Amino acid sequence: MKLFLVLLLLVLLTAFGTTQKKKRVIFFGDSITQAGANAGGFIGKIDSMLKKNNNDNYELSGAGISGNKVYDLYLRMEDDVLNKNPDIVVIYIGVNDVWHKRTSGTGTDADKFEKFYYAILKKLADKNIKAIVCTPAVIGEKNDYTNEQDGEINRYSNIIRGIAVKNNLPLIDLRKIFLAYDVKNNPENKDRGILTKDGVHLNETGNQLVAEEMMRMILK
Amino acid sequence: MKLFLVLLLLVLLTAFGTTQKKKRVIFFGDSITQAGANAGGFIGKIDSMLKKNNNDNYELSGAGISGNKVYDLYLRMEDDVLNKNPDIVVIYIGVNDVWHKRTSGTGTDADKFEKFYYAILKKLADKNIKAIVCTPAVIGEKNDYTNEQDGEINRYSNIIRGIAVKNNLPLIDLRKIFLAYDVKNNPENKDRGILTKDGVHLNETGNQLVAEEMMRMILK
Amino acid sequence: MKLFLVLLLLVLLTAFGTTQKKKRVIFFGDSITQAGANAGGFIGKIDSMLKKNNNDNYELSGAGISGNKVYDLYLRMEDDVLNKNPDIVVIYIGVNDVWHKRTSGTGTDADKFEKFYYAILKKLADKNIKAIVCTPAVIGEKNDYTNEQDGEINRYSNIIRGIAVKNNLPLIDLRKIFLAYDVKNNPENKDRGILTKDGVHLNETGNQLVAEEMMRMILK
């Protein structure tokens, strides 16, 4: 009888172990996501928060590359995302598509931004991978709409919002969240230093804010 | 003798009347001001409104040239403004300083925009000519801050607002006025057709609005 | 016996006829290639020249879309090229990758241009499709290196020349051919009207020149 119980336990444990596969989450993006995988980055923060809550159901990994635009993600989807069989992909792209227009004349046309975004989503949908989309947060943290490319980053955020609605996708509206935060917490109207180090890349507070928003959406 | 005095008085009054020189107002700017001098433009509209009110004290003339930026105004000040001995100069510049950054890579750096603006004001002040300054209205009429260069036009407007405050100059804040108008009257969030023909150049309604704002400030 | 030989001949001819499949050639590019498929375009001209020479071995078709850059080709390869099982693909891309840097801030970084070019070539090689590559011809026809983007179009042409050498691919060096032609035939150093209508898109002479160069390389 004792032996029977031990064996039963073993069977149950095995069954539990095999059925409860961890959900694989890939964060797919540019230098912000690349830094998110570094010490103090938002990916590590999400991981820590999950562990604190004894949630061991997720396996997180970063797939961010500096300078990436939407079509760069498309080019490396097979290698960096699909071949790794993720359950969830958090797409956080768009800053360089706007920013590089001014810095190097190599941004992305709005219509092509949307086209490539859809092409990425289609490849994920074809493999039944859940996509979570994010709007690009900020290029400059001034909160009175005087950052040089505010108009464009608003416009590209609107494109992503539209995509989310049409495809019924979970949206993390970082643009909206960052603007609201900066209105409250940037009384001197500085262009950096609130949620970013340089107007674009996240500081400690920014990484924490993004981590919280992303975790909430991943757990939904 | 009494008659003589009465006649003398009449003669003096008449003389005074004729010598009461009209105030010369020059509108100094770019293609928007150039078009403002055409049929249906805001300069003609101001003139008509003044006449309707039997106000014959102003002589208006346009000095707008298509494609002008702030340094172009500076270059042609002597010929087109100072040599004409105006009493008032309405400066309406800034759209091309921003716009040409995107269209041809030849906009104006913000710090140099301010520097040349001050250089113009100094030349006017040296001749005791009253300056009235305007913020650039719009490059695109969408009212949710998604026009491509909204961030920049807001920034350059802020520069002009700062100049007006520091120099105690009358300011016609067309940027603010147009935004408020577009929020009320552009429910479909179109990028043109409310106050402009093409997102930049004034239509009938835009010319009327500008005319009213400018007249009000000139009469102050 | 005679009849037998005649019949045998007929059978062989028929067999020869059916097995000798026409070679399918796809011209893959931007608006220049799109126009190349129109009346008077270089694709039709190649077709006519082949027919004049009683060469019935090729089936030509255009796959050019206005505004395309290298990554746009990559995005639509399956639909517009691979699914049509071509034997030869003539890749003529690069003008917009350079040109749009200036016109709209949305050109292609040199390193990414090369990366996507290789990605296209890899997909063709994987299916044993022969690739013929072309350098971008001109953005402006002045022959003294004073066209605004001469430096860049030379640079991107060098990238394609390097790719051709490294991959042992046939190269149609339109950049070199056009420059040589313009040096000889553009004594007034005009920016358009020699081989192009507008500095970029081919006129009759340009289409003829491109047709001859491409036919020569296809027949090799």
Added chain:
Amino acid sequence: MKLFLVLLLLVLLTAFGTTQKKKRVIFFGDSITQAGANAGGFIGKIDSMLKKNNNDNYELSGAGISGNKVYDLYLRMEDDVLNKNPDIVVIYIGVNDVWHKRTSGTGTDADKFEKFYYAILKKLADKNIKAIVCTPAVIGEKNDYTNEQDGEINRYSNIIRGIAVKNNLPLIDLRKIFLAYDVKNNPENKDRGILTKDGVHLNETGNQLVAEEMMRMILK
């Protein structure tokens, strides 16, 4: 009597010697000229070479400011040039007018470049100050016309050459001189390090070359 005449002659010669005012030369330009006034810069090198030749007839001074374009020179002419009563002004401008098109969208339109250049020359001519003009040397030292802005720097150099011819002005064709030097001395086709430190600003060799060319023209 004879003695008297000899003495008189001596006195007159002495007087003539002291009244023979040194020729004042101002170098008017951007950061390249600004650095030219630093230790090891071309202005000091000209000064040293003159002294070595016992030529004490020139007084040299620099008026270069980093980031300056042609209209910045125009704005500060009175303060930095005219008020100092120079005999000769060496104008070395144009690099930023081209370069900033790409780096910040704030270059100078070709037609306005020419217009402001003429405005500067007019002010000098009005005061009988001799102008020596220079073409902009390089933005990138590759010698096969693949530097990004080669087309433009050639074009703006042509504008200055045209101005020199039309106004019969001495021209130091640095563009031509640098290209010839780089063809001979840049066998690896590097983009910097031959005559410049960074593709734009002069190294030791570049300063020496510019010094020699300028001295030759000043002494003419």
